[in-house]
Amino acid sequence: AQRVTQPEKLLSVFKGAPVELKCNYSYSGSPELFWYVQYSRQRLQLLLRHISRESIKGFTADLNKGETSFHLKKPFAQEEDSAMYYCALSGLGTKTSGSRLTFGEGTQLTVNP
Amino acid sequence: GAVVSQHPSRVICKSGTSVKIECRSLDFQATTMFWYRQFPKQSLMLMATSNEGSKATYEQGVEKDKFLINHASLTLSTLTVTSAHPEDSSFYICSARTAPYDEQYFGPGTRLTVT
Numbered sequence: 001a002q003r004v005t006q007p008e009k010l011l012s013v014f015k016g017a018p019v020e021l022k023c024n025y026s027y028s029g030s031p032e033l034f035w036y037v038q039y040s041r042q043r044l045q046l047l048l049r050h051i052s053r054e055s056i057k058g059f060t061a062d063l064n065k066g067e068t069s070f071h072l073k074k075p076f077a078q079e080e081d082s083a084m085y086y087c088a089l090s091g092l093g094t095k096t097s098g099s100r101l102t103f104g105e106g107t108q109l110t111v112n113p
Numbered sequence: 114g115a116v117v118s119q120h121p122s123r124v125i126c127k128s129g130t131s132v133k134i135e136c137r138s139l140d141f142q143a144t145t146m147f148w149y150r151q152f153p154k155q156s157l158m159l160m161a162t163s164n165e166g167s168k169a170t171y172e173q174g175v176e177k178d179k180f181l182i183n184h185a186s187l188t189l190s191t192l193t194v195t196s197a198h199p200e201d202s203s204f205y206i207c208s209a210r211t212a213p214y215d216e217q218y219f220g221p222g223t224r225l226t227v228t
């Protein structure tokens with residue numbers, strides 16, 4: 001079974017402060033991890049995926065298989081980063097689970113001026 | 114970039130009636146579309162996976178006779194909520210992708226209210 005846990009429903013930081021959104025997962029196979037973002041009144045969109053190892057809008061996330069975590073980090077938060085962030089998991093290399101996304105509960109990030 | 118649309122964006126229907134929601138990929142061919150359901154302040158829950166030209170695969174606990182999914186073309190999938198009840202009121206979101214392990218592109222969602 002696939003499971004994604006985001007322990008913080010709400011996270012509030014000040015502009016310029018570092019931010020870390022936590023994500024832990026459980027999956028017996030080889031996972032692919034994603035972060036999706038949903039800005040106010042907009043659709044869900046992909047922020048980054050661990051396979052591409054990109055930094056998008058200053059955000060990075062490292063897959064830690066030992067700790068089964070994929071925390072999202074940004075060294076200096078901006079007000080425009082305020083949004084709902086979802087961590088998601090998909091299984092790699094399997095016919096049935098390879099395309100299914102399992103989402104965490106989401107973390108509402110608020111960056112205060 | 115790839116765009117997915119949903120229609121309608123909001124619908125209100127009476128209990129016992131059926132309602133159809135459309136999901137379209139506007140500028141790409143979607144071999145697979147996914148339907149999710151999202152309750153207020155909760156996460157997205159996958160309801161079913163729809164492959165073009167074949168029957169949808171439903172997640173455990175999702176009634177296939179209640180949530181009818183049709184994926185007749187590479188750009189259109191429909192979700193029909195049959196004999197809707199107030200507990201079916203929710204936000205329904207579709208996503209689409211072109212190939213396995215490609216990025217999923219999400220629609221804006223459809224707010225269904227059953228009175």
